[in-house]
Amino acid sequence: MNLNMVEAINLALKQEMKKDKTVILLGEDIGKDGGVFRVTEGLLDIYGENRVIDTPLAESGIVGCSIGMAINGLKPVCEIQFEGFIFPAIDQIISHASRLRNRSRGRYTVPLVVRSPIGGGIKALEHHSESPESHFIHIPGIKVVVPSRPYNAKGLLISAIRDPDPVIFFEPKKIYRAFKEEVPEEEYTIPLGKAEILKEGEDVTLIGFGAWIKNCLEAAEELKNEISVEVLDLQTLSPLDVDAIIDSVKKTGRAVVVQEAQKTCGIASEITSLINEKAFLNMEAPVEVLAGVDTITPMPKLEDYYFPNTKKIVKLVRKVNSF
C-alpha cells in the first residue's frame, strides 16, 4: 500500500484494535473529529465510543486515567494533541507511568502509549513546533520513539502498543503527509531500541531521527561523489541503540548528529558523550552537532533560520570530513 505517515499510523491503530480488544484510544477530538491531524479518522465508526474515547480537555487527566486503565489490563493509546501541551501530563508520566512497576516491585505495570505530534517546520502557532524529547529521554522507565517515515511509523507503533511498559510515541508532524511510501498491508513490528542504517557509507556517520532523516538522506545523496556518508536513523531515542552508533563511528571515525531541539542537554549531547566514552581513540575529528539554538522555538517568520535543513547538514558533513 502506498501510504503517508498519517495513513500508516491510522492503519496500525486499526489493525491493533482489531487484533486486541484491550487496545483503547483516548484523547481530545480523536473521535468524531478523527484528531486534529486526522490520525484516528474512521476509528470511532469501526470501534465505537467505548474504545475511541473523546475526553474532556485535560492532558493530565488523559494520561492519569490511562495509567489506571493500564494497571487493570487495558492497553490505552492516548493522544496529546500537540507536544507543546504535553506538560500538564508530565507529572503523571514522571511520577507514575514510569514508576509504578518499580514502586510496586512488578505487581503493577503500565502498558501505555502516549502519542503526540512533535517538531516544527509547518509554520504553526507558538507551542505547536516544539521538540521536547529530551525531557522524556531523561526519565527512567519510559521509552521514547520517533519514526521517520510511514514504514517505520507503522512497525514501531505496533511494537509500542505491544510493549509491556510505557512508550512515548512522537510523530514528526512536518512529515505526516510529506511523502508516501510502500507500507505492507499486513501487521509487522520493528523492535524498539534499535537504530537502522538507511544508507551505508565509509567516511562520515550522519546520525538523526524523525523529520530530518529525509534531509540527512538528501545530504548524503548530494555528497555522494565527494564523501561516503552513512546515515543512521535512531528510531528509538530511549533506550538508545548505543551499539549501532559506536559500531558505525568506529568504522567512519567521524560523526555529525542532527537534532531539531535546543542544543543544551539534547540527545546529540548524549551521543557525543557516548562516542567520547566508547570510541574516543577511533575518532578522526570532533563530533559535530547540528541542533537548535538555546532559545524559544521561533514562530513562522523566523523558523526557517532555526530548523535544520539539507544545506546545513551538507556543510557540517564537509567540515568533519575535512578536519
Add this chain to the structure above:
Amino acid sequence: MPEKKLKEFDARRVEILNVDGSIDKNLMPKLSDDDIKKLYENMVLTRVFDDKCVKLQRQGRLGTFASSLGQEASVIGSAFATRKDDWLVPNFRENGAFIIKGYPMDMLIQYWAGDERGMRCPANLNILPIAIPVATQNLHAVGLAMSFKLKKEDKIAMAYMGDGATSEGDFHEAMNFAGVFKLPVVFIIQNNQYAISLPRKKQTASLTLSQKAIAYGFEGIQVDGNDVFAVYKAVKDAADNARNGNGPTLIECETYRIENHTTSDDYTKYRTKEEVEEWKKKDPVLRLEKYMLSKNLLNEKYKNDVLKNAMKEVDEAVKMAEMNKPADVDDIINYVFEEPTKNQIEQLEKLKELLK
C-alpha cells in the same frame, strides 16, 4: 427577562455517633456486633501501629513516617465499606486501610523503613502503592473505574486524598472525568484540617470540600470523620451507588491529625496546644468505646485484650520486617522495565566495579 433559578444546591453533613457514645438511630447503618467489633479492633490496631512506627522512626529503625492518629474512623470506616476485590487507591496516611484489607503489616513496616519490596501488593488484594505526589492518584482511581466499566467488572475504585489535594489540578481533572463518564469511583477526602502547616480555611474559600462535587455533576457529602458509623454509611451508600451505575461520590471526612504531618514536622509552629486538646475530646476510638459499652459490646477485659493483641501483632510484624535480608543491588534496575535495558546493565556493572 427575569433571572431564572436553574437549580438549588445543598451542602450536606452527616453525623451519627456522638462524642458521648449515643447515636442517631434513624441514620445508623446496618452493622452486626461482629462488624462493630472488627471496626473497633482495627481502629485500635491502626493506632498501635502508628504509635509504634513513630517510635521506630525516633530510634532510627524507620524512615520518615506519616501517622494517622486521630483519623482512624475515616481510614477504617471507609475501607471496611468496600468489598474484598474493590480497588483502593491510597495517598500515604491510610496504613489502617491496608491493614483491614489484609495487607501484611510487616510489608508496610518494610516499606516505611525504605525498602520498596514492601509495596508489592499481594496477588489476592487490589491496593495500589502509596502515592506521594498530592492528588495525582485520583486519576488512577478514575482510570481503574473506567476499566471496570469497559470490562464490565463489578468493582469500584476508592481513592484517598487530604484536604490540600483539593487545590491541585489533578483533583479537578479527576472529578471532572469521573462525572463526565459517570464512573464507579468513590473519592475520600480526609480533611484533617492541615496540609502540613496550611489550615483548611486558607486552602479554599468553599464552606465544605464536599460541595466541590456539585460543580462536577455528582453527589458530595461531608461526614464527621471521627464518627466511624457516619464514615461507613457514607462510603457504603456511595459504593452501592457506584456499583449500581449511578456514578461517583465525593466524601469529605472532617477529622483532625493529632500527630505531626510526618515525623519530620513540628506542629507547634502552626497550631496551639489548646486546639489539639479540643480535638482530642472528639477522639474516634473513645466515642466508639462509649457506644460499645452502652451496648454491652465492650468490657475492660475485652478492651485490654484488644490492646494487648494489637501490640503483639505489631511487635511480631516489626520482628518479621527486620528479619528481611537486604535487597540486592541489582534490584535498583530490576523493576524499571520488564527487562533491564542493555544500557542499564552496563551502567550497573560500572557501578558495581566502583563499589568493590
